[in-house]
Amino acid sequence: MKKDKSTKILWMILLVLIIVLIAAVSFVGILRRNLNSWENILPDYELSRELDKMRVLTFSVDDSTEPVEETDEEVTDETTTEVNQTVSDDEEISENTEDSSEETETEEEAAEVPVNPAEVLTNTNYDKVKEIIEKRLAKAEINDSEIVVDYETGDINIYVPFNDQANTVADYVTAAGDIQLVDTETQEVLISRDMISSVQSYSMINPDISDSETTSGGSLEYGLQINFTNDGVNKLGEISKTYIDVIDEDGESDPKTLDVQLDGQTVYTTYFDPKGDYQYLTIPVYTNVSESQRELYESSIRIYETNxxxxxxxxxxxxxxxxxxxxxxxxLALNILIIASIAILAIMSIYMIIRYKGKGLLGVISQIGYVALFLLLVRFAKEPLTLFALVSIAVVSILNYVFINKLIKKDSKTTxxxxxxxxxxxxxxxxxxxxxxxxxxxxxxxxxxxxxFWGLLALVPYNLIFTDNLFNMQNDIKKIGGKK
Amino acid sequence: MKTKLKNVIKNNFIYIIMIIAIIAGGVVVSLKGFEYSIENMDHQRLEIILDTPYNEEEMDDIINQATNDRYILRTSSLFKTIVAIDSKEFTDEEINNILNKINEKYGTDYSIKNLKLSEIIEKYNLSDIENMEDKEIEDAISKIKEEYNLDYTKEELADTESMKVDLTKIKGISILDTLKKFFVPTVVAVVLILLFIELRALKFDKLIFIKDLVKLLITELFLVAVVAIIRIPLSSLVVTTIVTVGIAELLAFNIQNEKIIKRNKEKEENE
Known part of the structure; x- marks a missing residue:
């Protein structure tokens, strides 16, 4: 009987020591020597931007101009001149074209149009811009952001937390997110954006790069898989029969190629195998990427995908x-909230000790351990904490207090x-x-x-392992003492 | 009949008061709309560059003494050397008060002249003042005096380094955006909670879903009406509070429901 009692007491001491350990880890941290100071290796609490630092990025409607895009065959530019030269062997036509090209060059310099014509600057489009940027930031997991549009000027203010992710916000706002397939020579659009359903980024180790090249440059490849709509697949089938490798009279390869353009920039030029059945296209955007550049290009290809x-x-x-x-x-409000929460929990703890004496004290020890464990989980959850999330921490702690009260009051028949x-x-x-x-x-x-979620999830096993066991052991010790 | 009506009124007295408040709130909203928090309306930001880092509590005291309006105190530099004060609108008197108090505390020498300098330089094309003729400068100075009632010297107008106080307009965050983000999760949560209560109470009260929903709507509308009547500035914090009160009410309904279930169970067991 005496041995039983001693075992129970030892178990109780062990449980209390574990609680003290949890509390020490949570409230003090796990410290590691870093140069001349001690560093806590536990993740810090993440506060929302309104309780911590934030950045406000301001974007304006681009009011610059660009040269007029000539689509009329009569008006020439350098590209169309080349086309005409290729399709015609007549020297006279070729000369005439060159002349007209010179004449129009001066006109082109003068013919500039706004990048954003007045008719696109409407409230509907501002709303659309906001909606698309919201989607992009959500996909990029830039949480806790707020987009404010000034409908008079079109300016956009984006509030984001002050962290590394804030540096990428501009990439999601300044890029249009366009993709199209164009003829390399004529720049005629073959497959426009509306025929493309989605893109998917990929990364791979390029098998064509040898080991020696790998050490000097890199063998990583980042690209996009382009998925098409039904119309897009049909059009792809059509162009895959014409944009193919052609052997000229001299027996040399002279393929008819197309460009894949992302936001007007050609990222890949290709042609097809006429026997192929194409449902999607895989285009390498970054090749020969070394390990040290991996992060940069990985992030860049994801930005293309998201946009x-x-x-x-x-x-x-x-x-x-x-x-x-x-x-x-x-x-300042946060400081008051923290002090008030600690005060409330302290008062409740004192009340528990006064009301339930020994069991009350065990309950308070258990409550401290629970709060410590809960705060550890909050650290690891890495969710930015708002003012109300902090209130929720207090609410869950109070719920646990209520549950401990129930466990104190429960009779021996209730499990x-x-x-x-x-x-x-x-x-x-x-x-x-x-x-x-x-x-x-x-x-x-x-x-x-x-x-x-984490608070309630922790409540179940914690109270089973610690609170309930502590109370049961105390009951058993009392019983053993009583029998004696 | 009269006694029945009296009982109905007595039992639902609190809800009757709430409905009256809701009607009053509706009138206030239709006449005056809601009061919005500074962040949720177009406002002004007064930024002051200090040479030394400031203490937030001291600065809060200074601004509190210098203005009667609501404000948000912010830091706009990593080293806490630039203070930004957001308020609905600053009057020249308020700006003078703030600057005087900051001068006293931090040994600076700012006045409203520092604040208006950039605006004046732009308005009177004084960016190249060093190369302007004296006559032109004198004319500009007299015009400035006439329009702004401020005396500037040529040296003061040339000293762009002194532009350490700035007042800018800030676009407010739309409260509708917050409400849109709250709508779906809140409605889903409320419906699920009410369904849970309904399923638990199916044996003794089939209409509990509707009854609790009506009570919840009355409470929520009552809170909105209170916000409108006593002019509490509407913000995401207020919206979250209203949602929280709603959930607390549902928690109370559920606890009450569980008590009834327990009582009924005990009754059945005894019988």
């Missing part, structure tokens, strides 16, 4: 300036599972909110959802 898949921006934007901001008012089910049925609205809000797009709701 193209999110839709074509109807208005062209240019990056204007960036502002750094930190909200002092919210920081832990029964107590848990009864408790879960009562707080079901909070459980439902936790699950639904985790999937919300609003940072306010998502942050609350993530906090509630």
């Amino acid at each position: 193209i898949n999110s839709g074509l921006l109807p208005i062209k934007y240019v990056a204007n300036y960036t502002t750094y901001l930190e909200n002092d008012t919210n920081k 832990y599972a029964q107590s848990l089910v009864n408790f879960a049925l009562k707080i079901m609205p909070i459980i439902i909110c936790a699950i639904v809000f985790v999937f919300a797009t609003s940072i306010e709701l998502k942050s609350v959802g993530v906090v509630l």
Whole structure:
């Protein structure tokens, strides 16, 4: 009997020591020597931009002009001159074309049109721009962002947290997200954007690069797989029969090629095998990429993928300036909130000890351990915490306090599972909110959802392992003491 | 009949008060609309460059004393040497008050003249003042005096280094964007919670879904009406609070429901 009691006491001490350890890790951290200071290797709490630092990126409607694109056959430019020279052997025509080319060159310099014509600068298009940028930022996992459009000027302000991701925001706003297949010589559009359903980025190690080349340059390849709509697949079938390799009179290869253009820039030139059955196209965009450049090109190809898949921006934007901001008012409010939460939990703990004495003290120790474990999970969840998410931390802690109270009061016939089910049925609205809000797009709701989810998930095993066992052991010790 | 009506009124007294408040709120909204938080409306930002880092609590005290309006205090430099104060609109008097207090505390020498300098230089084409004739400068100075009631010297107009105070217009974040993001998850959560309550209470109250939904809508509309009547600035924080109160109410409905279920179960067992 005495041995039994000692074992129970030892187990209780062990559980309390584990709780102290969890609390120490959570509140103090795991420290590692870094030069002359100590560094906590645990991830920091991530605060939302309104409680921490943020950047505001301002973009303006591009008011520059560009040369008029000549599509009329009568008006020539350098490309059409070359075409005419290829298709005709008549020297006279060729000379005439060259003459007219010279004449129009001066006209071209004068003929400039705005990049964004007045008719595209409408509120509907500003809304569309906002919607597309929202999609792009969401796909790029740049969370906690806010887009503000000035409908008078078209200017866009994007509020994002102050981190490395903020540097890529401009890539999602200033690129139109266009993709098309054009004839290399005539620049005639063969497959336009509306015939392309989506693109998918890929990366691979280029098997054509030998080991020696790999060490000097790189063997990584990043590209896009272009998927087409039904019309696009049909058109691809058509052009795959004409854009093929041709052997000229001298027996040399002279293929008719097409260019794949991303936002007006040719990234790949190719031709087809006439026997092939093409459903999609795979185009390498970056080749011979070395390991040290991997991150840069990986990010770049993902930006292309995201921009193209999110839709074509109807208005062209240019990056204007960036502002750094930190909200002092919210920081002051945050301090008050933290102090108030600690005070409330302290009062509740004192009440528990006074009311339930020994069991109350064990309950408080267990509650401290739970809060510590919960805060550790919040650190690892890496979800930006809003003011309400911090309130949710306090709410979940209070729920755990209520559950501990129930465990203190439960009789010996009631099992832990029964107590848990009864408790879960009562707080079901909070459980439902936790699950639904985790999937919300609003940072306010998502942050609350993530906090509630991890808090409630931790509550079940924690109280089974620690709280319930501590109370049961204390009951057993009392019983053994009573029998004696 | 009269007693029945009295009972209905007595039992639903709180909801009747709420409905009256909702009607009053509707009138206020139709007449005056909502009051918005600074972030959610077009506002102004007064930025002041300080030579030394400032303490946020001290700065908050200074601004609090210098202005009666609502404001948000921000830092716009990593080293806390630029303070940005957001407010609906700054009057010249408020700006003077703020600058005077900052001068006292941080030993700077700013006045409204520093603030207006960039605007004046642009308006009177004074960017190349060193190469302008004295007559032109004198004319500009007298015009400035006439329009702005501010006395500048040639040296002051040439000293662009002193442009350390700036006032800019900031576009507000649309509250509708917040509401749009809140709508679907909140509605899904509420419907699921009410369905849960309905399923649990199926045996004794088949209409509980509708009843609780009506009560919830009344409470939510009441809160919106309170926000409108007492002119609480509408912000994402207020929207989140209203949603939270709604969920707390559903939690209360559920706890009440579970109590009834427990009571009924005990009754059945005893019988």
